[in-house]
Amino acid sequence: MINDRRDVLKCLGVGAGTLFTLSGGVFSAFDMAEAQPADMGTPLFLQISDTHIGFNKEANPDVIGTLNATIDAVNAMPNKPALVLHTGDVSHLSKAAEFDTASQLLSRLSAAELHVVPGEHDVTDGPGAEFFARFGKPSNNRGYYSFDAQGVHFVALVNVMNFKPNGLGALGDEQLAWLKDDLAGRSASQPVVVFAHMPLWTIYEPWGWGTGEGEQIAALLRRFGSVTVLNGHIHQIVQKVEGNILFHTARSTAYPQPQAGVGSGPGPLVVPPAQLPGMLGVTMAVADKKRRVSLLDSTLS
Amino acid sequence: MNSRLFGIALLTVSAAGLYSAQAADVSVLIRNFDYSPMELNIAAGTTVVWKNLDGEPHTIASIDGMFRSPALDQNDSYSFTFNKPGVFKYICSIHPKMKATITVR
Numbered sequence: 001m002i003n004d005r006r007d008v009l010k011c012l013g014v015g016a017g018t019l020f021t022l023s024g025g026v027f028s029a030f031d032m033a034e035a036q037p038a039d040m041g042t043p044l045f046l047q048i049s050d051t052h053i054g055f056n057k058e059a060n061p062d063v064i065g066t067l068n069a070t071i072d073a074v075n076a077m078p079n080k081p082a083l084v085l086h087t088g089d090v091s092h093l094s095k096a097a098e099f100d101t102a103s104q105l106l107s108r109l110s111a112a113e114l115h116v117v118p119g120e121h122d123v124t125d126g127p128g129a130e131f132f133a134r135f136g137k138p139s140n141n142r143g144y145y146s147f148d149a150q151g152v153h154f155v156a157l158v159n160v161m162n163f164k165p166n167g168l169g170a171l172g173d174e175q176l177a178w179l180k181d182d183l184a185g186r187s188a189s190q191p192v193v194v195f196a197h198m199p200l201w202t203i204y205e206p207w208g209w210g211t212g213e214g215e216q217i218a219a220l221l222r223r224f225g226s227v228t229v230l231n232g233h234i235h236q237i238v239q240k241v242e243g244n245i246l247f248h249t250a251r252s253t254a255y256p257q258p259q260a261g262v263g264s265g266p267g268p269l270v271v272p273p274a275q276l277p278g279m280l281g282v283t284m285a286v287a288d289k290k291r292r293v294s295l296l297d298s299t300l301s
Numbered sequence: 302m303n304s305r306l307f308g309i310a311l312l313t314v315s316a317a318g319l320y321s322a323q324a325a326d327v328s329v330l331i332r333n334f335d336y337s338p339m340e341l342n343i344a345a346g347t348t349v350v351w352k353n354l355d356g357e358p359h360t361i362a363s364i365d366g367m368f369r370s371p372a373l374d375q376n377d378s379y380s381f382t383f384n385k386p387g388v389f390k391y392i393c394s395i396h397p398k399m400k401a402t403i404t405v406r
Binding site: 058120268 | 357358371395396398
């Protein structure tokens, strides 16, 4: 039960280590300090995002260092997930050397399987040759694909290669048709996890924080009992619950960005060095015995 | 007599060199998620030089596919010479809300 204002703030993700459980669309918050490991459920996957290898400006002169620190922290966890989902902007400028370094660093994660979707920084060369050469295999270089793991249906989407004139991301007709087909006939009781780089719901249209077909995508997902939508791009946590769908954007491991509308645009946000680790992090997903998916956001410090 | 003729010939060659000089480069700055100036009017044969001043990378991607820069980091430049007349709209492929137009006469 949410008893006082402090609990409400915890639910909003202010404060690291807050565990949420989504049960039939109702949020319950648990203080991590009180929850026993057994209550946490089985680690399902790690969401990591916006590593921006190649970035070297004031907001974080050492993105490799902060990524390594993040990986060390994940590897030190007693219960590690078998899956890692990277929600894009692996590199900063789509350069081969950046992708090579990122791949090397990410391979240090003890998790068995890495799944990656591109961010707009990964495909600045148009067709995304360097990105797809490294990460295109599961999707035959289309960028979008699906797979099942531990009873959960995972869907990887690309919304950075087909921008709308209003600046929002987009899937495009072909991918939207594929998604409809992929979800059709699936049991509504199977948990679904969708991951893509740009937010799949409109957070702030003036900065392009959204996806043109967001409403159509939500319509396809609404009938399922448990849906988790994971995005990156905005380098901060913003969440929304709509029925059985939990929408969640992750922090970056590289640098923070301003909140919506604060400043001239969604560029790197410079903060005092001591504050930086508290604004970087990853998200762990756990599944309980009823296969309900919960998200745990943690920061570097 | 010979030296005077030589002098005149030299002058003619120099003048021809002046007439075939290129138009000066025109500069567009990318600053605070905007192209500045957003509307540009130039003569055919002009080279436009873009420079990114933002901490966030940007690109120059023409809508019709005629020109496309790589990702420009802070202080990187990109140039393109517009040889044919026309109206050319372009955007940043990373932040597609950023728009600008170049009109070439």
